[in-house]
Amino acid sequence: MSNTGRAYLALAAICVIWGTTYTAIKYAIRDFPPFMLVAIRQTSAGLLLISWAILTGKRVWPGKQYTLRQALTGLATITGGNGFICWGMQYVSSGLASIIGALTPVAVVLINLFWRGAEKTNTRVLTGVLLGFGGLAVIFSDGWSDFSRPEYRLGIAGCFASCVTWSLGTVMAKQWNSLEVSPLVNAGLQLLAGGLGGAVMSLLIDPSWKIEHTMEAWISVLYLALIGSALAFTLYMFILKHLSATASSLYTYINPVVAILLGWAFLGEKLTAAVAIGMTVTIAGVWLVNSGHKQAA
Numbered sequence: 001m002s003n004t005g006r007a008y009l010a011l012a013a014i015c016v017i018w019g020t021t022y023t024a025i026k027y028a029i030r031d032f033p034p035f036m037l038v039a040i041r042q043t044s045a046g047l048l049l050i051s052w053a054i055l056t057g058k059r060v061w062p063g064k065q066y067t068l069r070q071a072l073t074g075l076a077t078i079t080g081g082n083g084f085i086c087w088g089m090q091y092v093s094s095g096l097a098s099i100i101g102a103l104t105p106v107a108v109v110l111i112n113l114f115w116r117g118a119e120k121t122n123t124r125v126l127t128g129v130l131l132g133f134g135g136l137a138v139i140f141s142d143g144w145s146d147f148s149r150p151e152y153r154l155g156i157a158g159c160f161a162s163c164v165t166w167s168l169g170t171v172m173a174k175q176w177n178s179l180e181v182s183p184l185v186n187a188g189l190q191l192l193a194g195g196l197g198g199a200v201m202s203l204l205i206d207p208s209w210k211i212e213h214t215m216e217a218w219i220s221v222l223y224l225a226l227i228g229s230a231l232a233f234t235l236y237m238f239i240l241k242h243l244s245a246t247a248s249s250l251y252t253y254i255n256p257v258v259a260i261l262l263g264w265a266f267l268g269e270k271l272t273a274a275v276a277i278g279m280t281v282t283i284a285g286v287w288l289v290n291s292g293h294k295q296a297a
Contacts, residue, residue: 003242004242006242007238007239007242008243010235010238010239011235011239011243011250011251013232013235014232014236014239014251015251015254015258016258017227017228017232018228019255019257019258019259019262020223020228020258020259020262021224022089022095022098022259022263023259023262023263023266024223024224024228025037025086025089025094026263027217027220028217028220028221029086029089030216030217031213031214032212033202033206033207033208033209033210034086034087034089034090035086035198035199035202035205036198036199036202036206036211037086037198037224038078038082038083038194038195038198038201038202039195039196039198039202040221041195041221041225041229042078042082042191042198042225042229043191043192043195043196043198043199044225045195045226045229045230046188046189046191046193046194046195047188048225049187049188049230050188050189053184053188056184058182058184060185060188062178062180066176066178066181067189069176070176070186070189070193071189071190071193072172072193073169073172073173073176073190073193074169074191074194074197075169075193076165076166076172077165077166077168077169077170077172077173077190077194078169078190078195078197079165079194079197079198079200080162080164080166080168080169081162081163081165081166081169082162082194082198083162083194083198084165085101085158085162085166087158088154088155088156088157088159088161089155089159090155091152091155091158092152092155092156092159093263093270094263094267094269095139095256095259095260095263095264095269098255098256098259098260099133099136099139099256100156100160100162101159101162101252101255101256102133102136102252102253103163103252104166104167104252105128105250106130106133107167107168108167108170108171108249109125109129111167111168122292123292124288124292125288125292127292128287128288128292131281131284131288132253132281132282132285132286132288132289134281134285135278135279135280135282135284138277138278138281139256139272139274139275139279169190170240173190174240174248177240177241179241183235183238183241187230187234187236190233190237191229191230191233253285253286257279260275
């Protein structure tokens with residue numbers, strides 16, 4: 001199988017894995033301050049990957065400038081992208097958070113338009129990302145009535161901040177990741193930098209640093225660190241190495257479907273008839289983005 005084929009298999013894996021992390025985050029932030037959760041989860045995953053890279057003989061420190069760029073990417077993707085979504089999910093459902101996260105392909109396209117030497121786009125790609133988000137909006141159309149609550153608006157703002165910073169990190173990684181450096185090394189450096197950034201944000205933003213040491217919370221943190229970060233982010237680096245930034249963000253259309261179903265099953269969140277319509281529209285958007293990217297390539 002070609003590397004492109006493997007990249008699409010990895011993309012399918014994170015479509016499911018990152019969909020489950022919304023539910024795990026909801027469980028974890030019941031007992032962990034949000035940015036402290038990011039610090040513990042991502043720093044642990046980063047140290048694990050870097051240690052594994054050393055043990056397997058990977059080139060861990062490609063150079064100061066490259067390492068700095070990986071750190072900046074990690075601050076955008078992990079500290080910002082993962083941090084703000086954890087913070088926002090204190091106030092909104094996991095399903096709505098995942099839907100806002102689905103704006104990532106739109107943000108990636110817009111950032112690419114202003115990034116020197118970035119990928120080409122076309123009308124089909126733009127139509128596809130908008131159609132995909134439109135389908136996801138239909139899925140949770142009933143949730144917008146809560147917009148009058150201040151804490152709800154704060155949660156939405158946090159989720160949008162996550163979307164923008166994660167999208168910026170995606171474009172940065174696509175532009176700066178070297179084909180000669182292992183995805184394991186890139187993931188480790190970004191997760192470690194992002195986790196340390198989360199620790200700083202915890203000092204600045206988290207109202208307290210108190211942790212409720214429940215079994216449920218620690219199982220969630222362990223799952224988030226090992227599967228949601230160490231495994232999935234390494235797969236994501238491999239995906240970015242072999243697919244475009246726009247195609248790499250297609251997982252954002254599938255994640256909400258997984259998150260909505262799990263939120264309904266385990267968190268008591270709403271599941272309505274609009275899901276069927278929204279899922280159909282979303283799949284159409286995924287197809288348009290994928291086919292439009294092939295035309296633009």
